Amino acid sequence: MECVVQGIIETQHVEALEILLQGLCGVQRERLRVHELCLKSGPSLGVVPSEVRLLCDLDQPDPTWTVKHVGGAMRGPGADQISVMVRTLIESKVSKNALRMFYALGYKLDHELLKVGFAFHFQRTANISVSVSSVNKMPKVHAIDEAVPVTPGMQIVDVTAPATPANYSEVAAAVSSFCEFLAPLVHLSKPFISTGVVPTAAAAAASLMSDGGGTAL
Amino acid sequence: MDGGVGLAATTQPQQPPPPPVVEKLNPKLEKELNLESLKTRALSLFKAISRILEDFDAYGRTNTTPKWQDILGQYSMVNLELFNIVEEVKKVSNAFVVLPKNVNAVNAGILPVMLSSKLLPEMETDDNAKREQLLQGVQSLPIPMQIERLKARMDMIAAACENAEKVLADTRKAYGFGARQGPSVLPTMDKGQAAKIQEQENMLRAAVNDGAGTRLPPDQRQITTALPPHLADVLIINDAGKIALPGQSNNINNQGMMQVSGTQFMGRSAASPSGPNFDNTTSPLPYSNSPRATGMVNAPSPQQQILHQQLQQQQRAKLMQMPQHQQQLLAQQQQLRQSSMQGLGQIPALHDLHGQPQQKFQTLHGQHQMSYSQPMAGHQQLQARQLSGGHIQHSMSQGQLNPATNRHLNQFSSGANSALFTSAQGSPSSQMIPNMSSMQSQTLVPRMQQFGVSGTNPQRSHSSQMLGDQMFNSSGMMQTQQSQPQQSQQQQQQQQQGGGYGNMQTNQQNLQSNNNMMQQNAQQRHQQNPQ
Numbered sequence: 001m002e003c004v005v006q007g008i009i010e011t012q013h014v015e016a017l018e019i020l021l022q023g024l025c026g027v028q029r030e031r032l033r034v035h036e037l038c039l040k041s042g043p044s045l046g047v048v049p050s051e052v053r054l055l056c057d058l059d060q061p062d063p064t065w066t067v068k069h070v071g072g073a074m075r076g077p078g079a080d081q082i083s084v085m086v087r088t089l090i091e092s093k094v095s096k097n098a099l100r101m102f103y104a105l106g107y108k109l110d111h112e113l114l115k116v117g118f119a120f121h122f123q124r125t126a127n128i129s130v131s132v133s134s135v136n137k138m139p140k141v142h143a144i145d146e147a148v149p150v151t152p153g154m155q156i157v158d159v160t161a162p163a164t165p166a167n168y169s170e171v172a173a174a175v176s177s178f179c180e181f182l183a184p185l186v187h188l189s190k191p192f193i194s195t196g197v198v199p200t201a202a203a204a205a206a207s208l209m210s211d212g213g214g215t216a217l
Numbered sequence: 218m219d220g221g222v223g224l225a226a227t228t229q230p231q232q233p234p235p236p237p238v239v240e241k242l243n244p245k246l247e248k249e250l251n252l253e254s255l256k257t258r259a260l261s262l263f264k265a266i267s268r269i270l271e272d273f274d275a276y277g278r279t280n281t282t283p284k285w286q287d288i289l290g291q292y293s294m295v296n297l298e299l300f301n302i303v304e305e306v307k308k309v310s311n312a313f314v315v316l317p318k319n320v321n322a323v324n325a326g327i328l329p330v331m332l333s334s335k336l337l338p339e340m341e342t343d344d345n346a347k348r349e350q351l352l353q354g355v356q357s358l359p360i361p362m363q364i365e366r367l368k369a370r371m372d373m374i375a376a377a378c379e380n381a382e383k384v385l386a387d388t389r390k391a392y393g394f395g396a397r398q399g400p401s402v403l404p405t406m407d408k409g410q411a412a413k414i415q416e417q418e419n420m421l422r423a424a425v426n427d428g429a430g431t432r433l434p435p436d437q438r439q440i441t442t443a444l445p446p447h448l449a450d451v452l453i454i455n456d457a458g459k460i461a462l463p464g465q466s467n468n469i470n471n472q473g474m475m476q477v478s479g480t481q482f483m484g485r486s487a488a489s490p491s492g493p494n495f496d497n498t499t500s501p502l503p504y505s506n507s508p509r510a511t512g513m514v515n516a517p518s519p520q521q522q523i524l525h526q527q528l529q530q531q532q533r534a535k536l537m538q539m540p541q542h543q544q545q546l547l548a549q550q551q552q553l554r555q556s557s558m559q560g561l562g563q564i565p566a567l568h569d570l571h572g573q574p575q576q577k578f579q580t581l582h583g584q585h586q587m588s589y590s591q592p593m594a595g596h597q598q599l600q601a602r603q604l605s606g607g608h609i610q611h612s613m614s615q616g617q618l619n620p621a622t623n624r625h626l627n628q629f630s631s632g633a634n635s636a637l638f639t640s641a642q643g644s645p646s647s648q649m650i651p652n653m654s655s656m657q658s659q660t661l662v663p664r665m666q667q668f669g670v671s672g673t674n675p676q677r678s679h680s681s682q683m684l685g686d687q688m689f690n691s692s693g694m695m696q697t698q699q700s701q702p703q704q705s706q707q708q709q710q711q712q713q714q715g716g717g718y719g720n721m722q723t724n725q726q727n728l729q730s731n732n733n734m735m736q737q738n739a740q741q742r743h744q745q746n747p748q
Contacts, residue, residue, distance in 0.1 A: 100451055
């Protein structure tokens with residue numbers, strides 16, 4: 001289970017956001033370079049198609065693979081009152097054979113993405129991870145070197161925190177209160193809900209980048 | 218110092234500084250009006266400040282984070298009120314004279330200086346210097362002209378100030394830095410830009426969440442460029458240059474989908490679930506004792522054999538890493554496999570059942586997947602079939618087996634792990650989880666020994682007769698296994714096998730997509746059960 005919010009930010013303001021996050025999180029930023037393969041099961045595997053995501057972390061010298069299954073989000077009036085999306089998530093590290101195995105099982109490659117950016121992982125009542133990345137698509141299958149951004153001028157901001165059914169309300173509160181700090185630069189909302197950019201982001205970014213405002217990284 | 222408040226005064230704050238005439242008005246009345254309003258202002262200021270202090274006290278006590286927006290608003294209000302009061306006082310203070318109320322030793326020394334209107338020497342020199350600066354250009358001219366020039370200068374400066382004020386106000390509005398409240402007016406982004414941004418945002422969000430816009434058309438879904446390093450050793454590209462993706466072309470299907478899982482499904486075809494591809498393979502059930510097979514024999518195609526050799530080479534490389542007795546076991550299995558591939562379609566089937574997990578295990582050994590084989594000893598052998606899937610199952614079963622996620626996981630694992638999963642559902646979780654958790658703690662060697670026991674099973678039962686015994690007679694299985702040294706284990710295995718099969722039957726449709734072998738077993742069991 002996880003609490004997740006998403007937002008968009010213009011590429012020109014990403015540096016300012018990084019400075020802001022550095023100040024808020026207090027941890028070192030980590031480079032993010034993930035090849036995400038989304039596999040979908042065909043109709044022969046079941047009535048309802050299921051989707052599995054394989055993530056390969058290319059940043060390490062030895063690529064590490066993770067399998068992730070994203071479930072449905074919590075619904076209902078209770079969920080509407082929470083400002084973050086709470087959804088089931090199953091994640092696990094796997095070996096590199098996972099891809100072959102899924103192909104053997106009958107899953108087919110639906111789409112793949114390359115996410116390049118940075119991430120911060122810190123603790124603030126909950127283990128929150130903030131990642132800012134540009135999403136790239138590949139013109140040819142598995143051609144990572146030829147990846148081009150889906151939207152060159154815009155990057156995606158992801159704030160996630162793992163939760164359990166017992167504590168998800170606290171985690172949701174922690175995530176939403178953290179998101180308030182990012183309000184000058186990025187509007188965060190549940191995935192699939194569009195927010196637009198922050199109109200005053202330019203001013204906020206300018207103040208963050210100025211020497212008088214803060215320390216440059 | 219008490220200025221206007223403490224003294225009686227004849228002033229009207231709302232009117233210009235009092236001309237002498239005003240003093241003749243009723244001083245008491247004026248005074249009252251004046252003082253009352255001043256008093257109310259002072260009181261409201263006091264209340265505002267005390268409110269802020271209370272808020273901070275509360276924040277401190279409850280350890281909540283304050284909303285800075287509100288606090289800033291309160292501060293600015295206080296600021297404004299104070300400013301007004303001071304303005305008021307300034308307006309009327311001209312009419313007053315400061316009379317020190319409280320003279321004591323402390324302030325006796327400074328009072329005369331503060332009361333005097335004469336400038337201090339430094340201030341005087343400063344003043345003179347500034348005056349000189351001002352009158353620099355015009356000192357030579359007659360006075361009226363001086364006055365004019367100075368007035369012109371003042372007008373210019375006033376105009377410049379006004380413009381600056383205007384610009385500041387506009388910018389403030391544009392960025393929403395209102396005087397007292399927070400961002401009230403959003404800057405006007407022109408519609409075109411806003412629409413463009415909206416469109417981009419939708420594209421980006423869709424790409425991340427759904428994958429929209431990133432999918433390649435079907436005719437481009439073939440691997441033509443070199444694989445990146447992290448995929449190079451994961452995916453096998455067959456001779457045709459296409460990745461072993463099931464269902465993409467007939468070419469692959471004709472090769473019996475051997476490449477699909479690499480080493481894991483040797484000796485079997487049709488590992489893919491896709492419907493139309495079945496027709497091109499050597500059918501779903503290449504086993505001659507299957508009720509559906511029509512006398513077919515699983516004669517491997519030349520391509521299969523070539524691949525088999527390739528895989529053998531790979532396995533040999535892996536053999537180097539394994540301890541000796543494992544190598545022997547593997548060698549035995551390989552011999553068995555080769556012989557079985559010559560014509561006995563059934564043996565691979567059975568062999569797969571017992572030996573397959575071992576093979577899988579061994580080939581995976583080089584990849585450090587030891588934990589998967591442990592369940593074989595303690596669980597159904599079917600569980601061990603899905604070694605690579607078992608990993609995922611492992612993570613899923615740990616604490617996430619509740620009804621909601623069960624359904625969820627069922628969809629997810631429908632093909633691969635249904636037997637495992639349903640047995641997990643059926644059997645108490647306490648069975649599963651301790652074994653799962655102890656998976657990692659077990660070492661390789663003891664498990665191999667357990668394997669060794671079951672591995673020899675097919676060797677003894679080389680004939681189809683044995684197969685018949687095993688497949689069609691559960692007691693037959695018992696018999697063959699009782700002769701094993703580790704009886705209890707085998708019985709345990711067998712019992713759980715029975716359980717596994719029983720569970721399988723209830724989920725036949727789930728199994729179709731993956732393990733034809735299991736399907737066949739289920740059918741056979743089904744036939745056998747009524748006996």
